[in-house]
Amino acid sequence: MTASSPRRIHMHENDNVAIVVNDGGLPAGTVFADGLTLVEGVPQGHKVALVDLAQGDAVIRYNVTIGRAAKAIPKGSWVSEQLLDMPPARELDNLPIATVKPAPLPPLEGYTFQGYRNEDGSVGTRNILAITTTVQCVSGVVDFAVKRIKAELLPRYPNVDDVVGLEHTYGCGVAIDAPNAMVPIRTLHNISKNPNFGGQAMVVSLGCEKLQPTRLFPKGSIPIRKADNTIADEAPVVCLQDNHHVGFMSMIDSIMQTAEQQLEVLNRRQRVTCPAADLVVGVQCGGSDAFSGVTANPAVGFATDLLVRAGATVMFSEVTEVRDGIDQLTSRAVNEEVAQAMIREMDWYDNYLKRGGVDRSANTTPGNKKGGLSNIVEKAMGSIVKSGSSPISGVLSPGEKLTTKGLIYAATPASDFICGTLQLAAGMNLHIFTTGRGTPYGLAEVPVIKVATRDDLARRWHDLMDVNAGRIATGEATIESVGWELFQLMLDVASGKKTWAEHWKLHNALVLFNPAPVT
Amino acid sequence: MTASSPRRIHMHENDNVAIVVNDGGLPAGTVFADGLTLVEGVPQGHKVALVDLAQGDAVIRYNVTIGRAAKAIPKGSWVSEQLLDMPPARELDNLPIATVKPAPLPPLEGYTFQGYRNEDGSVGTRNILAITTTVQCVSGVVDFAVKRIKAELLPRYPNVDDVVGLEHTYGCGVAIDAPNAMVPIRTLHNISKNPNFGGQAMVVSLGCEKLQPTRLFPKGSIPIRKADNTIADEAPVVCLQDNHHVGFMSMIDSIMQTAEQQLEVLNRRQRVTCPAADLVVGVQCGGSDAFSGVTANPAVGFATDLLVRAGATVMFSEVTEVRDGIDQLTSRAVNEEVAQAMIREMDWYDNYLKRGGVDRSANTTPGNKKGGLSNIVEKAMGSIVKSGSSPISGVLSPGEKLTTKGLIYAATPASDFICGTLQLAAGMNLHIFTTGRGTPYGLAEVPVIKVATRDDLARRWHDLMDVNAGRIATGEATIESVGWELFQLMLDVASGKKTWAEHWKLHNALVLFNPAPVT
């Protein structure tokens, strides 16, 4: 099949719509190989009706009702978002609980990567000195210090990859005793323990902030190794307001001296051969289009199954993007407890959105719609496929740290930055990000592998996208082949190969999820 | 009086407590000149009882009941926070409305500074190229571009002081149609129009984000001057997802080309003599202690009156820090409309906090309490004095832009970064920040003059604090003399003199106030 012959994709035999694959879309009068004729032009990624639909008929994609026809839609028409009435959200009672018992997939053995094994058993994919901050007040000072550490100290510690200030907007001017304040606090606590930071931590504090170092790290909660190889029961804290700081440079000197002790310990880390089981992969999507659920996300889903077979951990997230498929998830839960935990997270988020006067439909973007995703139901079906087909073995609330392996539902907002930040807190050591519209997303803390859903994006953003899943739509590759390619690339990147975002040093902000008020 | 003789300050003849001035506090047995004897040690900045207080007696400071004695407190005791029961918040009905008619202060004439006059009449104190971003997605790319612009372009435009990427965490993954979403959107819109940016603007957009450039800047809302001196009816937008961008460097080139056009126009700006009336000063406090309301804030209040007399604009803010003094403010309003607007802002914030399960008492920090501020009532009384004694002539909701001169109440959270960001949006061209505990706070967009409340802080942070108001407590200076000094320094800084935060390039993040949910 040539690139110019008309091409469409549907995801399930019961679907009564398909999406147009060709770059630039297809004009009215286009005849497909099976005789289907377009009665009007259909943009790329948008839906064409495969049958005559009467007003009120279910429009089915992914074998799911993504909406009802707002009026009669003749076969061959463009099923645009205006023609779809969105169904209400699935009620959270009477859901199927652990009803699907997928036959266990065969273990996948023999795959390894070169990682930095930590004392707690976790494995880093990079060797990074992280400087935790308790409050935004110290950011300017930490920026100043990090520049000097990179210029003056880092060259003397060749095994350390980078120095990162964990800056954020939390820590003061916030209702720190509000019921929901535990979310940002535990997020920041757990991020500091990300495997890429080697179990080391240091804190820069102002002194008078609400989020005191002892609140962020209660005594004993973050033991670190000292340069003399003994263990300290708490991370060192540089407090800018301490009386012994006289003049700005004394603060910078304190930070640099503390940093040097950490660098000395981190510099002893060496990459060793680790089984693929030590990967902790966070998957998410952003800037999605109709191809997300057809190419990149199914390929990620295939790779997710490979990872689970290899004994690794995979987190999928983004509450509003699974909400409409909650029945698929509860039925795949390994047990009732896991299913109920998922329901609790959905219910919490429903209420959170309701308090703000909105619902799950606030998720979709102009770009989603331009890309052919009519509503959140359709978007969700395409998003969930990143989770593959394995049983779901655990659930995390926002900001919690992983305690089990396998396929985990880590509840987070869909916001790319908040989701990424929460997956960092959970303990992710590798991030997979699919995009249809395109985003230069990157994190300083963990490598991000970006997967393009479309050929055209992969071609134009050739030095930003790491994998082109668009070849699935054109028939040049399969979901399986791209899934394997991605799996191999994960092992390579985990071993030190740089992603494009790392090459250009593109770093987005940490964005803490704070459902509590500011003051 | 020597530095070591015991010294205390009370603010009003009706006060039955005073605060201890001496560094390190005073021990039990200390005898003051008037015979008052401490029955126990009192830390610096903390309160001593001037009379015997029975359980339930009002504890009065600033001639206001800051609490009731939880038990009997003998004269000469330390009135610690545990001994004070906080009164409930003042009800918002039956407030005195525009009852105080202060005699108009004599106009202050002849004070000028050298500023950059803009076409809309506003005046910049710095000449900065600002690059507006619609969404966090583009931050990494904008950081990369800004570094190149500074290194390669800026040296050729010597009249331009700096290049700043207006980065933030808003723009996508947010409920952009929620009732409260107008707050962050108008904030970002108005920040781009800050006088320091010379009426020029350029936007870097991803393409698929919720906050589309046309939503941020509706057509005609931000006319800019082109290099050929004609007016364009909208700001140029670099959209990363545009089809003509092939490869990462093509995005960087687009941003740099657009930046260069702006630099050419901005480079034509010249400082000219402007009356002090063109100053738009935002005042706030952070890291407050008991001296804030005794030294720095009263000196700022005196300078506020000087500015108002000179025809300038002064904004004071921080809702939770005026809430307990709302009756003082409504009575000082120029008219009923202004008073009602203030009440509306208080009421909105009461409800906002309540939805999150907290109230105004969530404001105070461990540092406040360590510094002697027992509760939010006491803190508020010390915070309000920054507003001086002029009539309050206008009220802004969060993110709104100023339309009138004089003393304005700009409603904002007390969070230093959110308050500063909202004052930037209002059109501030100079920022005054008082601190007792100490903060290295700085902004890239507008110079920040930092005022220390205590001698000890000013001495230790000699290259971070611009003014030492602690001399008021030791008797070396008066509120009036420091107020005049501050006023003169404002004119100098507005004319180009660098503050310490500018010297070290200490820049805190823009933090948008988003009372709506993320998605």
Ligand SMILES: [Ca+2]
């Ligand atoms: Ca997504």
Ligand SMILES: [Ca+2]
């Ligand atoms: Ca996302």
Ligand SMILES: [Ca+2]
């Ligand atoms: Ca930054």
Ligand SMILES: [Ca+2]
């Ligand atoms: Ca304050």
Ligand SMILES: [Ca+2]
């Ligand atoms: Ca403040």
